[in-house]
Structure formats: C-alpha cells, structure tokens
Amino acid sequence: MILIFFGCTVGGIFTRGPGLSIIEATSVVPEGRVTPSDSGLWSDDQIAPLAEIVQFAHSQNQPNAMTKKGIWGLIRAFVEAARRTLKAGFDDIDVHGAHGYLIHTFLSPVSNHRTGEYGGSFENRTRLALEVVVRLARKLAEHSVDLLDVSSGGMHPKQKISSEGPMGAYQAPFSGDVKKSVAGDGSLLVSAVGLIKSGFAAQHLLEAGFADIVFVGRHFQKNPGAVWAFAEVLGVDINLAHQISWPVKGRGGRGSLVAHTK
Numbered sequence: 001m002i003l004i005f006f007g008c009t010v011g012g013i014f015t016r017g018p019g020l021s022i023i024e025a026t027s028v029v030p031e032g033r034v035t036p037s038d039s040g041l042w043s044d045d046q047i048a049p050l051a052e053i054v055q056f057a058h059s060q061n062q063p064n065a066m067t068k069k070g071i072w073g074l075i076r077a078f079v080e081a082a083r084r085t086l087k088a089g090f091d092d093i094d095v096h097g098a099h100g101y102l103i104h105t106f107l108s109p110v111s112n113h114r115t116g117e118y119g120g121s122f123e124n125r126t127r128l129a130l131e132v133v134v135r136l137a138r139k140l141a142e143h144s145v146d147l148l149d150v151s152s153g154g155m156h157p158k159q160k161i162s163s164e165g166p167m168g169a170y171q172a173p174f175s176g177d178v179k180k181s182v183a184g185d186g187s188l189l190v191s192a193v194g195l196i197k198s199g200f201a202a203q204h205l206l207e208a209g210f211a212d213i214v215f216v217g218r219h220f221q222k223n224p225g226a227v228w229a230f231a232e233v234l235g236v237d238i239n240l241a242h243q244i245s246w247p248v249k250g251r252g253g254r255g256s257l258v259a260h261t262k
C-alpha cells in the first residue's frame, strides 16, 4: 500500500528534478502515527517497500557511470533482445546509437566523461558500440552490419545542429560525408534521415549521392500515406493493399494511382 501511496503522491515530484526529497513523517512506533495509514519504520518488514521508493528516487536524474559489469550485462541484454527479435520474425535489427540514447552517450565527448577503456579517445568512446555490433554479428552468424543510418542526435542544449541541408534534409550532409568515406564495394549501405518530407527531396538525396536509402520518421506520423504521396509526385506506381487499390486503380488494375503520368 505504501508503494502505491508514495507512487501517487511523491513519485511525480521525484521525476521532476528535485536535488533532495524529504518524505512525510515516518513513525518509529505504531502508536506514534497521526493516522493509521502513516508511513512507519518500527519493523524490519517495512524496510523493503521504503527501499524501493528510495531506489526509485535515486534513479531519477542522477546519472551514474556504468560499471564494467554493467556494460557487459548491457551487451548481453542486446544479444538476448536480438534473439527475441529474430524469434518474433523481424527481418532486420536497428541498433540505436543516436538521439542521446545510451550508446550515443558513450560515443560523444559531450556526454562521455569516463576514464578508462570506455572513455577518452575516439577508439575508447566507440568501444561499446562496436562491442555491441560485434557480439550481435556473432550471434546472427552470417549477418553483419548492412546499413549505417546517419543521424546527428541532439543530446545537449549547447549543441548547435545546423538546420541547413539539401531540400530541408538537415542531416543529409552528414550521410553524404559518411557515404564518401565508407564507399567501397557497396556492401555497407548508408542512409539519410531527418525532415525528408517529399518525394522530390528523397529522390534528390539519392541522385546527388547523399545516401543509398532515405528514411522518414515524423512525416509518417503526420501522414501514414507518405509513401503514396512520395510516389505520386515522382510518378511511381506502388503496391497498395487490395482493399485500398481497387477503388484507386480500378478493379482490373486499370487506371493509375498517378494522375499526371502516362
């Protein structure tokens, strides 16, 4: 009960940035309570529920450097999650190393202040990302990294990320640079992402060599038919579910989704 009570009352305060929190009066003898539901610590049974509350409060906004054991556990967790992903039938696995998520915090000197083998030099800061990928690649046998999706990933208010980019695609210059630097036998594809909002922009990025593939995120939240809209402006026919396509293309496949071509 105490957990639910504190979860509802002070839980929301813990999550909103206080440096020090003092919870309400806690009785040292049962007869000292003001109400029967007061918090108390007159018995060892009362340690565990309060310890959970303390642990939760400490977990909020108090970054702690992961121990080496923690890092190894994390890598194992990635491998285990990959096993579950395959079991669920997914075709690919995206290891998220941007946007201030954990791997990104190791990569960037802005957030990685560690000493030792996971901090400092570029080689050390990239160690976790590479260890995760190598362990996953081993687990996935013949599979390996096929695609590098290039993001910038704001994680600190002092970071200045330029909003300039070809046709509004502000991160495409980065993928263009990465593509140039990894261009080899073409076995590693490079993709661009970030404010790609039209078929023309997507096509331009591919043709101008900024990327091999483009990804679209938020624009899909606005318009789930974004692929359709992109295809329409480019005059490309796409597969649609039968239930959707017959009224658009005609029952016999006649007609076209694209009004202004052919």
Ligand SMILES: Cc1cc2nc3c(=O)[nH]c(=O)nc-3n(C[C@H](O)[C@H](O)[C@H](O)COP(=O)(O)O)c2cc1C
Pocket (backbone or CB within 6 Å): 094, 096, 097, 151, 193, 194, 195, 196, 215, 216, 217, 218, 219
């Ligand atoms: C709700 C939401 C969830 C996201 N989740 C992921 C993710 O799991 N992995 C990833 O690599 N990027 C993720 N992203 C980032 C997008 O892939 C993309 O990099 C970012 O939104 C910029 O592209 P956009 O302008 O087309 O949205 C997410 C974005 C949004 C809006």
